[in-house]
Amino acid sequence: MSDGAVRSPFLALEDVKTHFPVTQGFLFRRRTGAVKAVDGVSLAIQRGEVLGLVGESGCGKSTLSRTIMQLLRASGGSIRLEGRDLCAVSMKQIRRERINFQMIFQDPYASLNPRMTVYDTIKEAIRTRHPHVGGRAMIRRVSSLMDKVGLAPKLMRKYPHEFSGGQRQRIAIARALAPEPKLILADEPVSALDVSIQSQILNLLAKLTRELGLTMLFISHDLGVVKYISHRIAVMYLGRIVEIGSPREIMEKPLHPYTQALVSAIPFPDPRLERTRRRMVLEGDPPSPMDPPGGCPFHPRCPFAEAACAREVPALKEYLPDRPAACIRIPEIHPGIGSRE
Amino acid sequence: MPLLEVNDLTTWFHMRDGIVRAVDGVSFTLDRGETLGIVGESGSGKSVSCYSLLDLIPKPPGRIERGTAVLGGEVDLLRAPREVLRRIRGKRIAMVFQDPMTSLNPYLRISTQMIEPLLIHEGLGNREALRRAIESLEEVGIHDAVRQIDLYPHQFSGGMRQRVMIAMALITHPEILIADEPTTALDVTVQAQILELIKARQRELGTAVIYVTHDLGVIAGVCDRVNVMYAGTIMESGTVDEIFYNSAHPYTQALQQSIPSLHDKGKSLYTIPGAPPDLTEERSGCPFAPRCAYEEAHCTGPNYRGLDAFRGRHKTACLRVLEGELNLKEENR
Ligand SMILES: Nc1ncnc2c1ncn2[C@@H]1O[C@H](COP(=O)(O)OP(=O)(O)OP(=O)(O)O)[C@@H](O)[C@H]1O
Ligand SMILES: [Mg+2]
Numbered sequence: 033m034s035d036g037a038v039r040s041p042f043l044a045l046e047d048v049k050t051h052f053p054v055t056q057g058f059l060f061r062r063r064t065g066a067v068k069a070v071d072g073v074s075l076a077i078q079r080g081e082v083l084g085l086v087g088e089s090g091c092g093k094s095t096l097s098r099t100i101m102q103l104l105r106a107s108g109g110s111i112r113l114e115g116r117d118l119c120a121v122s123m124k125q126i127r128r129e130r131i132n133f134q135m136i137f138q139d140p141y142a143s144l145n146p147r148m149t150v151y152d153t154i155k156e157a158i159r160t161r162h163p164h165v166g167g168r169a170m171i172r173r174v175s176s177l178m179d180k181v182g183l184a185p186k187l188m189r190k191y192p193h194e195f196s197g198g199q200r201q202r203i204a205i206a207r208a209l210a211p212e213p214k215l216i217l218a219d220e221p222v223s224a225l226d227v228s229i230q231s232q233i234l235n236l237l238a239k240l241t242r243e244l245g246l247t248m249l250f251i252s253h254d255l256g257v258v259k260y261i262s263h264r265i266a267v268m269y270l271g272r273i274v275e276i277g278s279p280r281e282i283m284e285k286p287l288h289p290y291t292q293a294l295v296s297a298i299p300f301p302d303p304r305l306e307r308t309r310r311r312m313v314l315e316g317d318p319p320s321p322m323d324p325p326g327g328c329p330f331h332p333r334c335p336f337a338e339a340a341c342a343r344e345v346p347a348l349k350e351y352l353p354d355r356p357a358a359c360i361r362i363p364e365i366h367p368g369i370g371s372r373e
Numbered sequence: 374m375p376l377l378e379v380n381d382l383t384t385w386f387h388m389r390d391g392i393v394r395a396v397d398g399v400s401f402t403l404d405r406g407e408t409l410g411i412v413g414e415s416g417s418g419k420s421v422s423c424y425s426l427l428d429l430i431p432k433p434p435g436r437i438e439r440g441t442a443v444l445g446g447e448v449d450l451l452r453a454p455r456e457v458l459r460r461i462r463g464k465r466i467a468m469v470f471q472d473p474m475t476s477l478n479p480y481l482r483i484s485t486q487m488i489e490p491l492l493i494h495e496g497l498g499n500r501e502a503l504r505r506a507i508e509s510l511e512e513v514g515i516h517d518a519v520r521q522i523d524l525y526p527h528q529f530s531g532g533m534r535q536r537v538m539i540a541m542a543l544i545t546h547p548e549i550l551i552a553d554e555p556t557t558a559l560d561v562t563v564q565a566q567i568l569e570l571i572k573a574r575q576r577e578l579g580t581a582v583i584y585v586t587h588d589l590g591v592i593a594g595v596c597d598r599v600n601v602m603y604a605g606t607i608m609e610s611g612t613v614d615e616i617f618y619n620s621a622h623p624y625t626q627a628l629q630q631s632i633p634s635l636h637d638k639g640k641s642l643y644t645i646p647g648a649p650p651d652l653t654e655e656r657s658g659c660p661f662a663p664r665c666a667y668e669e670a671h672c673t674g675p676n677y678r679g680l681d682a683f684r685g686r687h688k689t690a691c692l693r694v695l696e697g698e699l700n701l702k703e704e705n706r
Binding site: 088089196198226227228229230231232234235238239253255256257259260293294296297298299300301302303304305306311313314315317318 | 414415530531533560561562563565569588589590591592593594614617618628629631633641642643644645649
């Protein structure tokens with residue numbers, strides 16, 4: 033690529049909104065409002081990048097990933113994959129192309145068919161891309177995928193219930209890789225696992241992304257986990273992205289007050305550090321997306337809020353190079369950091 | 374004299390396909406006002422050890438096979454008559470669970486549920502009990518408690534419900550609060566609030582807390598001493614500093630090294646090979662041996678003696694550490 037050319041991102045979200053109608057009444061259902069689960073998200077993912085998406089329960093992380101997959105259709109905005117807007121493509125066409133997206137879920141047991149052996153599960157996934165592979169060639173492919181995810185190929189005739197939670201997650205990962213997807217969406221893939229098993233799966237995902245150059249959206253509520261696997265991290269609060277940065281920047285120099293609170297709330301397995309560190313404890317619970325506050329969605333819990341914060345939704349602005357954040361008070365909270373725009 | 378002294382607690386479940394040795398010879402003490410953490414992976418027996426103390430084990434299939442749990446040097450909780458135990462449960466020992474809805478009745482107003490123990494255990498009148506209930510809601514940071522107390526549990530958010538649970542648990546000013554994963558279902562920012570709240574109330578009331586969690590970060594933040602559990606037994610027991618900076622058991626170390634939050638990106642996380650043991654299988658010797666990096670033949674031999682003193686009150690179940698064959702500090706240099 034020539035110098036100065038703008039590299040168009042692999043996946044680009046522009047002001048994406050996913051709203052669910054809220055209806056009332058039984059016989060005559062009236063539309064009385066909307067849950068704005070995703071409300072104006074703009075994000076870009078480069079080829080080969082792992083983008084971590086963190087946020088607390090109900091902030092819209094999973095809705096966003098389903099919208100990218102086109103399992104839910106956006107109420108507004110555009111989602112461009114290699115330049116093409118998926119929101120403008122017919123559902124029929126989307127279904128045909130869905131193999132380009134694969135998901136890995138939190139509960140590997142619920143997402144695997146209990147009556148299918150590992151071989152059948154992976155075979156079916158390979159067939160979506162290569163319908164004519166069979167016989168020995170198929171066995172070779174299944175074996176090689178099992179190898180990649182650290183499962184002994186001799187286990188291919190076994191059923192999901194014969195495996196532990198960690199092994200099941202490996203099967204789910206092999207199944208996701210089988211159709212050679214362009215994008216992997218991993219929604220809390222290690223949250224249900226014990227620490228010792230969690231580290232095995234995180235190591236595996238990190239190795240696979242490195243070796244295969246996978247592009248992945250990695251969703252988790254656990255900043256420690258996200259930090260370990262991601263190239264960049266986007267922080268979400270009540271349907272919006274409030275800050276983006278590298279793992280180091282987010283952990284060490286968070287700009288947005290919500291990110292500051294999130295980082296400061298993580299308990300570190302280090303008693304001396306815990307005894308001395310000053311914690312920013314927020315008041316109240318996250319608000320419901322049914323009834324979001326006006327203005328900045330974080331302002332009712334924000335220790336830095338002032339009258340202006342309740343009036344307008346702050347836009348994501350680059351306060352530092354490649355460090356967009358959505359908070360009008362940043363220049364005052366962080367003296368020396370101003371808006372570049 | 375410790376406030377609670379548990380000795381050789383052994384709780385098994387007699388299932389059709391075998392005996393689940395959920396808790397297998399657990400001994401520990403709890404001092405007045407201190408916070409004792411119980412940490413371990415899923416199925417290690419953390420909850421069953423706590424439930425055993427309060428007669429909350431379903432029997433059958435559960436059975437307390439052996440042991441004693443002496444409260445205040447006088448009552449053995451494992452043998453006390455049901456009536457005595459019920460009084461202790463409402464008044465001297467309280468419990469908070471992961472899911473507040475398991476202990477809140479969805480059909481009753483918060484007020485009704487909160488004043489009940491006061492009517493029963495403290496013999497207060499309705500009016501006085503209600504006043505105390507409102508006061509204790511205010512003490513856990515619930516605004517407008519006079520109105521909130523008349524709501525039903527589902528009208529509260531998860532964090533608020535856990536506050537209500539804590540208020541209810543502490544309303545009789547118990548000597549011991551057992552908190553079983555009280556923040557696991559909550560968001561981290563809300564977890565931070567609840568942890569601060571428990572600490573503050575504990576300081577005010579002088580309550581001793583047994584804190585059950587799988588999260589070593591939470592342990593580091595709230596506990597004075599820690600029991601590390603694996604396969605129904607305690608692997609190591611010591612002060613938080615001993616456990617985190619001077620660990621005397623390979624399992625404790627392995628757990629610490631597998632947490633991603635302290636790692637730099639790019640470096641692989643430590644992983645413990647294999648999977649936790651099947652508790653229905655009879656075993657001899659150290660239950661962690663098959664997954665341990667330092668295992669030797671005698672770890673599973675007849676000399677294995679379980680948890681024993683390492684230095685002062687710091688205890689470990691690792692035979693090789695106890696015998697002076699293994700120095701984990703040296704190994705990790
Ligand atoms: N009612 C029961 N019937 C049969 N087995 C049980 C029962 N309750 C617990 N167990 C078994 O006892 C063992 C210990 O369980 P326990 O709930 O104490 O683990 P834990 O350490 O609290 O785990 P977690 O972190 O998942 O809460 C497990 O093997 C569990 O399956
Ligand atoms: Mg438990």
